[in-house]
Amino acid sequence: MSVNALSTRLWRERELLDLLQFKLEEQQLLLISGKSQWVGHAAREIETVLEKLREASLSRAVASSWVAAELGLPDDVTLAQLSAAVNEPAWREVLTQHLHALRASASSITSLRDTNSTYLRSAQRAAQESLAALDPDPSGPDGDKGPRLLDTSL
Template sequence: MDSGARWGADDGGRTTVHDLSAHLWRERELLDLLTFKLEEEQLLLSAGRARWLSHATREVEQVLERLRIAGLERATAAAAVAHDWGLPPDATLRDLAAGATDGPWAELLSAHLTAMTDQAAAIRQLRDANAQFLRAASRSTQETLATTDPAPTTYDAHGRSATSGDAHLFDHSF
């Protein structure tokens, strides 16, 4: 294999390591956006602003879908680079970084891996914190509902609230 193919020179439309790096940058940008959306969701939860929570959750889901697509594109680019470098097609980013023996690619791919690992850890923490907020809100709602008077009330002939035992239903059709 010539060094032009190895280092990403224009090779007639084939995916290069430059393309892979561009995919990795795009995925990192989406991970940043996901972090922002989860923090936004957390702010709404902590402020008790349930009105906008469905919008924030929908935006998180949209970013997750974009990330899924970006991940597939990155995996395809990584498989092509792995093939060019004589690595197995299912080589991980760590494997690619280790397989880039000369030039700046080992360091660059390792930096992408480190940054994405750190972003994933931050996202997990936000996800867990948001889930904890939701559990607390659900528990609070259940406790509030448990303390309300379970006996249904009706109104008597004078418009006062009466328990169902005091109310009477009369059939005036006779």
């Protein structure tokens, strides 16, 4: 397998990372706008992209292993080590650019994931508080439940 084949696989992985970033931003917009009915759909789309990304990552790892073997390197070599070992300056530059782009994408995706997790926790907390307000625990004597937003005793 050639460096060209590895580069092709890296491009595919980058495209999927871009798609993942888009899907996370889409999820964030849904959370911010309060369109919680669509958050489940967004989560499923994110899972689909993650599955494709796992497959692409495995394909890239196989290609990296082949190129590493051709260069006399161990098959668990990192992309940074691989790009440094490539003899042709043009391919060294291409692999280095892939590495920088992958790192930038990973950083953006991590930030989006963390922000979305915060929004999701806030939405879950708000939903729990709303449900608790609809059905309060017994608080008065003789099991009197006190005031209710919904009268369920009918």
